[in-house]
Amino acid sequence: MPILRVALDLPLHRLFDYVSDEAGHGDVGLRVRVPFGRGERIGIIREVREDSDWPAEQLKPAIAILRDLPPLPEDFFRLCDFASTYYQAPIGEVILQALPVGLKRLAAPERRAGRRTAAVATVPAPELTGEQAAAIAAVSLGAGFAVHLLYGVTGSGKTEVYLRLIEKALAAGGQALVLVPEINLTPQLETRVRGRFPGAGVVALHSELAEAARERHWRAALEGEAQIVLGTRLAVFTPMPRLALMVVDEEHDASFKQQDGMRYSARDLAVFRARDLEIPVVLGSATPSLESWANAKSGRYQLLTLQERANAQATLPAVRLLDTRRMVLQEGISEPVLAAVAQRLERGEQSLVFLNRRGYAPVLACPACGWISHCRRCAANLVLHLADRRLRCHHCGFEVRVPKSCPTCGNQDIHPFGRGTQRLESWLQEHFPEARIVRVDRDSVKSRKQWEAMLERIHGGEADILVGTQMLAKGHDFPKLTLVGVLGADAALFAADWRAPERLFAQLMQVAGRAGRAELKGEVLVQTQYPDHPLYGALVAHDYPSYAATLLEEREQAGFPPYAYQAMLRAEAPDMADAIAFLTSARALPVAQEHSEIALYDPVPMHLSRLANLERGQLLAESPSRRALQTFLPQWRKAIEGIKAPAKLRWHLEVDPLEF
Numbered sequence: 197m198p199i200l201r202v203a204l205d206l207p208l209h210r211l212f213d214y215v216s217d218e219a220g221h222g223d224v225g226l227r228v229r230v231p232f233g234r235g236e237r238i239g240i241i242r243e244v245r246e247d248s249d250w251p252a253e254q255l256k257p258a259i260a261i262l263r264d265l266p267p268l269p270e271d272f273f274r275l276c277d278f279a280s281t282y283y284q285a286p287i288g289e290v291i292l293q294a295l296p297v298g299l300k301r302l303a304a305p306e307r308r309a310g311r312r313t314a315a316v317a318t319v320p321a322p323e324l325t326g327e328q329a330a331a332i333a334a335v336s337l338g339a340g341f342a343v344h345l346l347y348g349v350t351g352s353g354k355t356e357v358y359l360r361l362i363e364k365a366l367a368a369g370g371q372a373l374v375l376v377p378e379i380n381l382t383p384q385l386e387t388r389v390r391g392r393f394p395g396a397g398v399v400a401l402h403s404e405l406a407e408a409a410r411e412r413h414w415r416a417a418l419e420g421e422a423q424i425v426l427g428t429r430l431a432v433f434t435p436m437p438r439l440a441l442m443v444v445d446e447e448h449d450a451s452f453k454q455q456d457g458m459r460y461s462a463r464d465l466a467v468f469r470a471r472d473l474e475i476p477v478v479l480g481s482a483t484p485s486l487e488s489w490a491n492a493k494s495g496r497y498q499l500l501t502l503q504e505r506a507n508a509q510a511t512l513p514a515v516r517l518l519d520t521r522r523m524v525l526q527e528g529i530s531e532p533v534l535a536a537v538a539q540r541l542e543r544g545e546q547s548l549v550f551l552n553r554r555g556y557a558p559v560l561a562c563p564a565c566g567w568i569s570h571c572r573r574c575a576a577n578l579v580l581h582l583a584d585r586r587l588r589c590h591h592c593g594f595e596v597r598v599p600k601s602c603p604t605c606g607n608q609d610i611h612p613f614g615r616g617t618q619r620l621e622s623w624l625q626e627h628f629p630e631a632r633i634v635r636v637d638r639d640s641v642k643s644r645k646q647w648e649a650m651l652e653r654i655h656g657g658e659a660d661i662l663v664g665t666q667m668l669a670k671g672h673d674f675p676k677l678t679l680v681g682v683l684g685a686d687a688a689l690f691a692a693d694w695r696a697p698e699r700l701f702a703q704l705m706q707v708a709g710r711a712g713r714a715e716l717k718g719e720v721l722v723q724t725q726y727p728d729h730p731l732y733g734a735l736v737a738h739d740y741p742s743y744a745a746t747l748l749e750e751r752e753q754a755g756f757p758p759y760a761y762q763a764m765l766r767a768e769a770p771d772m773a774d775a776i777a778f779l780t781s782a783r784a785l786p787v788a789q790e791h792s793e794i795a796l797y798d799p800v801p802m803h804l805s806r807l808a809n810l811e812r813g814q815l816l817a818e819s820p821s822r823r824a825l826q827t828f829l830p831q832w833r834k835a836i837e838g839i840k841a842p843a844k845l846r847w848h849l850e851v852d853p854l855e856f
């Protein structure tokens with residue numbers, strides 16, 4: 197009888213064999229119901245074979261092969277196999293996580309027909325700029341694998357380049373996959389794509405979709421009905437039978453990295469997938485990741501540059517640094533910023549005051565006894581949210597009511613320290629009583645609907661001053677926005693995480709890019725105590741390439757990525773001693789001593805050393821050779837699985853970690 201080799205959603209690095217008399221070789225890639233333990237599960241048929249490594253009498257029969265979907269294509273499995281090997285993730289988990297929830301359920305829910313998305317009017321394409329035309333010409337569809345790094349300043353019209361390339365892919369009968377960091381933040385992009393390709397069955401795939409919609413969209417992609425898929429990181433796994441082009445927009449964005457469960461980089465998987473399918477992939481950014489930039493510099497990626505803003509009247513904003521060491525600040529804001537905001541109010545233009553810290557104040561404290569609002573579950577402070585009178589942990593979600601007096605000494609005079617967007621908003625409102633102020637952060641905008649409504653208000657001219665976090669920094673065009681004031685940026689300059697400056701620069705370039713997107717000239721004022729820092733110098737000059745060169749040189753000297761390859765072993769347990777002891781054992785394993793090209797650092801507590809009542813430690817493995825690291829990791833992982841650890845200890849490996 198045929199043997200089915202089945203992938204199941206289990207944390208084990210293997211497949212499971214069943215017998216089935218109804219199976220044929222064409223059934224690879226179909227879902228199957230199988231008995232498991234005392235229950236049943238849905239798995240994916242990975243192989244149909246004649247023999248098993250297990251004695252035939254031990255194999256259980258599969259219950260039913262589900263034939264309601266076309267089989268998952270072979271290239272989907274190649275992608276999953278690669279992800280499983282590269283990221284040391286159990287193959288069954290990798291395959292099953294790529295499926296919509298509804299398709300993994302034993303009792304399939306009633307399927308309702310989907311709502312048709314309203315037809316949108318076709319939007320004509322603008323005439324291309326010379327730079328855009330050159331970039332488009334450089335990408336040939338149908339000529340095999342290539343990675344193109346589209347480096348274009350904010351407003352240079354990268355999206356138009358994507359749209360024209362998608363058009364070509366569709367004309368040749370192909371499908372296109374566009375990955376974006378957070379789809380909620382970019383409803384404008386979805387509208388633009390739908391407007392350009394009204395008949396292409398554009399579908400979105402992201403986590404905010406209702407389950408049924410997600411399943412419908414995913415099916416449409418698999419069945420080839422949807423020609424364009426627009427999605428967040430998980431969408432990189434979407435099976436698409438005629439995939440001809442991939443685009444990763446804002447390729448530097450950290451949200452392409454999955455930070456829990458299977459820790460993978462969707463951007464890097466997109467590159468693998470393009471190579472595997474022999475198709476082009478376009479990575480776009482105004483501030484590429486240093487990894488991609490180094491690849492472009494070495495010629496592995498092809499660099500396409502857009503230096504000018506696409507709208508001929510729009511120029512890059514003038515960036516000015518305000519040295520706050522010599523200034524009197526009111527509530528953290530300098531006189532020049534206030535004057536510039538006042539001027540915009542007079543002219544009927546919009547200002548954006550950027551502060552990347554939400555809440556009212558980062559901490560509440562008692563000056564009498566020294567009490568501060570600590571999270572009792574994490575090594576972090578509780579943030580004061582005055583809007584709903586809560587103290588809230590931004591790491592674990594724990595929250596309590598704001599106490600009326602100090603919990604330790606009873607002092608009624610407890611103070612907020614530092615400031616966040618809520619405090620800034622209320623102070624600005626007092627200072628500019630006539631101004632209409634809109635605060636945009638994760639507390640004021642919780643859903644896509646709220647976000648769209650807020651964007652509409654801003655576009656409709658119902659806002660004079662925007663106060664916001666990085667949420668506001670991403671790809672929006674506000675034609676009346678002519679001033680961006682940046683507060684509190686210095687904090688990231690000297691952060692413990694050595695990638696912090698790279699992220700800060702990208703963020704500031706992006707937020708500065710909001711000013712002066714249309715005819716009105718934009719101005720950006722950055723408050724800093726370190727005006728001589730090279731990061732700010734590059735920001736003033738709009739010079740990503742020189743700052744990238746500086747950072748790459750530092751990385752090369754320090755032997756950091758992209759000049760080294762890393763993997764992080766993390767352990768968490770109720771006691772730090774247990775976590776560190778486990779990591780120490782992992783470091784002392786014989787296999788860890790045998791690989792001379794691998795350096796293992798000392799186990800240390802993580803920067804956020806306690807999260808939700810668990811103490812966390814980490815151990816960095818590093819090698820100048822990716823191949824050496826990849827050879828080492830599976831052997832190390834197997835050996836680590838053999839370490840006797842306390843029952844409550846959890847561990848994982850993260851390859852190419854982004855956060856420290």
Ligand code: ADP
Nearest residue numbers: 322323324325350351352353354355356506507
């Ligand atoms: P980016 O993604 O590079 O920041 P966008 O693609 O959003 O830039 O384009 C910025 C603005 O320029 C948009 O309003 C867009 O409609 C406009 N635009 C793009 N290409 C052209 C063009 N060739 N001619 C005129 N306007 C353009």
Ligand code: ZN
Nearest residue numbers: 562565602605
């Ligand atoms: Zn006190």
Ligand code: ZN
Nearest residue numbers: 571574589592
């Ligand atoms: Zn907490």
